[in-house]
Amino acid sequence: MKVLLAEVNISEGTNLENIEKIREDLMKNNDLELIDKNSDKDHNRTVFTYKGEPKAVLEGTKRLSKKALELIDMATHKGSHPRMGAIDVVPFIPVKDVSIEEAVEISKEYGKYLGGLGVPVYYYEDASTRDDRKSLVKIRKGQYEALEEKLKDENWMPDEGPFEFNSKYGATVTGVRFALIAFNINLDTEDKETVKKVVKAIRGAKGGYKHVRAIALDIPEKKQVQISMNLTNYEETPIHRVYETIKSELSRYNINIVSTELVGPVPAYALKELLSFYIKLNDDFEVEQIYM
Structure with a gap:
């Protein structure tokens, strides 16, 4: 079908x-x-x-x-x-x-x-x-x-x-378009101007990663600022690479990550990359092992 x-x-x-x-x-x-x-x-x-x-x-x-x-x-x-x-x-x-x-x-x-x-x-x-x-x-x-x-x-x-x-x-x-991943990171700060500096480090249009679109958004209800992103090609720019870059940039300003959000569906191959990076899965792992 x-x-x-x-x-x-x-x-x-x-x-x-x-x-x-x-x-x-x-x-x-x-x-x-x-x-x-x-x-x-x-x-x-x-x-x-x-x-x-x-x-x-x-x-x-x-x-x-x-x-x-x-x-x-x-x-x-x-x-x-x-x-x-x-x-x-x-x-x-x-x-x-x-x-x-x-x-x-x-x-x-x-x-x-x-x-x-x-x-x-x-x-x-x-x-x-x-x-x-x-x-x-x-x-x-x-x-x-x-x-x-x-x-x-x-x-x-x-x-x-x-x-x-x-x-x-x-x-x-x-x-x-290619499968896009909507990935948001919520931060323990209301300092949007500083977060914009971090966004600049990853945003493709500003010299960061080619396949990352990103903006800083106020979340007043939570007293947070969010880095809201679209990752337009997870094969060339995987989730973990973007996350680790943001984490490194935030450390310069003593800003911490409160939580992250994956909005909508996430391709199984993108999750495999994430698992491989953080828990060092070997090459025998197949995406078919991810199920609901």
Whole structure:
């Protein structure tokens, strides 16, 4: 059976009743496996991670999106995580017997559907139509607050949907990418400016690791600062290497790690690397030994 995975990021993390309504619409046909639903109140964001046959994933994503657009109003949205739209980012990830080309076709069918609902849509990563739109960070620069002006600029004409600002929907980025690991580290400090110095040491855009996207976020409820990261290629930049670098940099400022978070699913091969580093597993260990 072909398997495609989707990780849909929506700009709602506080209204649990609405999040449940969105989940119900996603799972209405019982043909998808919901792997994870992660809601964060400080980020004001929920990530739905699910998998199934490609057409089932496409149809489920359409249902989720239609309900999310009904319930979320970006004009009133506040949250610490970068965001541009009610349905912010929708990556599709080939898992089993699905080619990149097939996944791109699914992402573009989804983009056309969403555009037809009145949402400006941009394609990124393997689905991008322009070299300067491969990066999510570049597309989302300025976030929702900058979107109205961007949509007056011909350079920001969307790939799908209207070339005009919709204050309720914002805009959506969708495409196909390698399996990404969302990894957060919570620190025993409220000194965000110092944490930004640590972020600079690991962030690819600032000369750190090529496959690390990272920002410092305030977590006021816990009186902490978080290093929020996306590891975009765990094979070339494994979790343990990033973690150990951060730990070393933090020691310069007498800041300690309180806890870490892995958001959404984690590829078994990434966990194997983690185990191999910390408990020195020998080469006989197989990923099939990791089970639920």
